[in-house]
Amino acid sequence: MKQQVVIIGAGLGGLFTGAILAKEGYQVTVLEKNATIGGGLQTFTRWGQRFDTGMHVIGGMQPGGNIRRICNYLGILDEVQLRDVDEHCSDALYFAEDDAHYTIARGREGFVRSLAAVFPHEREGLRRYVDAIYTITDHVDQFNLRPSHGQMSLLGQSNDFLMPADEFIAQHVGDRRLRSVLAYMNPLYGGQAHCTPAYIHAIISVLYIDGTSRFVDGSSHFADSLAGVITRHDGVVLPGDGVEWIEVNNRHIDHVRTRSGRCYSADHYICAMHPCSMLRLMDAKALPKAYRDRLNSIPNAYSAFSLYIKFKPNSFAYINHSEYYMTRYDDIWNFADTAKQWPLGFLFMTPPDAEQGEYASKALVTAPMTFDHVKPWENTTVEHRGEDYRRWKDECAARLLAMIERLHPGIRDCIEQMLTASPLTIRDFYAVKGGSLSGYVKDCHNMALSQVPVVTKIDNLLLTGQNNNLHGFCGVPLTAILTCEALLGNNYVINKINACDQR
Numbered sequence: 001m002k003q004q005v006v007i008i009g010a011g012l013g014g015l016f017t018g019a020i021l022a023k024e025g026y027q028v029t030v031l032e033k034n035a036t037i038g039g040g041l042q043t044f045t046r047w048g049q050r051f052d053t054g055m056h057v058i059g060g061m062q063p064g065g066n067i068r069r070i071c072n073y074l075g076i077l078d079e080v081q082l083r084d085v086d087e088h089c090s091d092a093l094y095f096a097e098d099d100a101h102y103t104i105a106r107g108r109e110g111f112v113r114s115l116a117a118v119f120p121h122e123r124e125g126l127r128r129y130v131d132a133i134y135t136i137t138d139h140v141d142q143f144n145l146r147p148s149h150g151q152m153s154l155l156g157q158s159n160d161f162l163m164p165a166d167e168f169i170a171q172h173v174g175d176r177r178l179r180s181v182l183a184y185m186n187p188l189y190g191g192q193a194h195c196t197p198a199y200i201h202a203i204i205s206v207l208y209i210d211g212t213s214r215f216v217d218g219s220s221h222f223a224d225s226l227a228g229v230i231t232r233h234d235g236v237v238l239p240g241d242g243v244e245w246i247e248v249n250n251r252h253i254d255h256v257r258t259r260s261g262r263c264y265s266a267d268h269y270i271c272a273m274h275p276c277s278m279l280r281l282m283d284a285k286a287l288p289k290a291y292r293d294r295l296n297s298i299p300n301a302y303s304a305f306s307l308y309i310k311f312k313p314n315s316f317a318y319i320n321h322s323e324y325y326m327t328r329y330d331d332i333w334n335f336a337d338t339a340k341q342w343p344l345g346f347l348f349m350t351p352p353d354a355e356q357g358e359y360a361s362k363a364l365v366t367a368p369m370t371f372d373h374v375k376p377w378e379n380t381t382v383e384h385r386g387e388d389y390r391r392w393k394d395e396c397a398a399r400l401l402a403m404i405e406r407l408h409p410g411i412r413d414c415i416e417q418m419l420t421a422s423p424l425t426i427r428d429f430y431a432v433k434g435g436s437l438s439g440y441v442k443d444c445h446n447m448a449l450s451q452v453p454v455v456t457k458i459d460n461l462l463l464t465g466q467n468n469n470l471h472g473f474c475g476v477p478l479t480a481i482l483t484c485e486a487l488l489g490n491n492y493v494i495n496k497i498n499a500c501d502q503r
């Protein structure tokens with residue numbers, strides 16, 4: 001008899017966890033509230049264009065990359081459709097303060113070379129900085145898919161690990177502008193001054209320096225591939241019927257009930273959604289008060305306002321890399337500061353189509369935004385937020401477009417259609433507290449609070465997803481391994497992945 005597992009949430013974490021467990025012989029059922037599976041991998045189609053919602057830039061898929069190796073073990077590598085960004089310019093940065101442009105080339109050497117060309121007096125500091133982030137990353141067994149003792153241990157690591165990332169950078173380079181340039185990926189991991197630990201900054205930076213890719217024609221095909229692994233091993237993925245209640249008795253889940261009234265029982269349950277949303281689905285006594293208070297009190301990283309643009313045919317040239325716009329150097333750490341005028345910056349990109357030609361069919365703009373901007377409408381639901389909300393969104397879009405014009409004069413004339421999304425969209429779509437881009441904040445001064453274990457006080461409930469460890473395309477699959485190994489045994493999956501590499 002196969003052991004049965006019910007997974008709540010068919011996002012990146014739920015699908016990776018389900019795929020691994022199904023492959024390893026568990027009977028997997030994944031329940032998803034949205035009509036389409038994928039969570040952050042989900043796309044939507046409008047005006048004949050497919051738009052990504054929460055997975056724009058991905059790392060770990062270069063040859064030898066950790067996520068590539070996991071996909072190889074799952075047998076889906078051939079199905080993944082990716083396009084690497086330009087080798088000589090994987091990211092382009094613009095700082096409006098002094099009208100400065102920087103281009104970042106791919107790879108460790110390329111990164112140092114491109115920035116040393118602009119900051120020659122910092123060449124040595126740049127080298128030391130890059131060596132230091134690679135050293136930190138090398139020490140994280142989980143990131144390198146090496147056997148370890150379970151959830152990422154920060155004990156025994158060097159002082160660099162838990163130093164605030166801004167201070168870590170300042171240790172190596174003195175130039176004020178270069179310090180901010182080195183932190184340009186902050187929006188991708190919710191980076192905050194005096195708070196974000198250096199190891200998070202190091203892992204994400206190394207991941208992206210080693211090479212980033214973008215999904216061709218949207219990220220949803222990747223969700224379908226993961227779901228395919230589950231169904232090929234007799235599991236099921238059921239969208240459109242979210243879990244509404246988790247019945248817990250004596251710290252043991254008896255069953256879960258979905259919106260349609262169906263009940264599912266299993267040997268094990270895995271919650272692959274935001275832990276605070278999970279707490280609302282169970283009785284207050286299901287978990288100890290101290291644990292609930294802890295989950296509810298961890299701050300969440302900031303959210304974002306997004307523009308989805310459809311261009312007129314053959315009007316706007318395709319760009320095969322991301323562009324980062326920053327207003328002022330000193331604000332690179334201030335995206336969480338509610339007192340700052342919005343927007344402080346944004347990420348602009350033209351995602352590749354299957355038959356990508358000279359011109360882009362669409363663009364995505366993601367501008368970090370704190371949740372307090374949408375507080376006036378926090379009690380509204382999708383499509384019922386009122387006229388003033390619509391007007392506010394239009395104003396936000398106009399502000400962003402005025403800034404994008406500085407990068408691409410005339411872009412407004414190329415736009416055929418445009419759609420906006422706010423932190424409320426993210427909150428309601430993924431059921432993520434505060435519409436956070438990357439879940440729980442990692443605070444180097446309080447790592448005990450920041451790291452939520454995958455095991456819980458309920459004996460047949462595990463957690464997975466971006467709030468347990470690292471977020472994003474790279475972090476969430478690594479946490480999925482941890483969750484699966486809580487059932488399969490320490491290093492079981494890691495050893496299988498390594499064995500696959502040898503074949």
Ligand SMILES: Cc1cc2nc3c(=O)[nH]c(=O)nc-3n(C[C@H](O)[C@H](O)[C@H](O)COP(=O)(O)OP(=O)(O)OC[C@H]3O[C@@H](n4cnc5c(N)ncnc54)[C@H](O)[C@@H]3O)c2cc1C
Nearest residue numbers: 009011012013033039040054056057242243465466472473
């Ligand atoms: C706008 C945006 C842009 C981003 N860009 C990038 C990027 O470029 N690169 C990158 O690496 N990361 C990016 N991220 C982060 C990335 O999307 C997340 O880290 C990742 O998707 C988190 O995976 P998860 O499985 O924890 O959660 P999710 O993918 O959000 O999955 C949670 C799932 O649970 C479902 N769910 C919730 N409640 C219930 C319920 N009651 N019953 C059943 N199902 C339920 C949700 O509908 C969802 O499908 C971005 C995020 C956002 C919001």
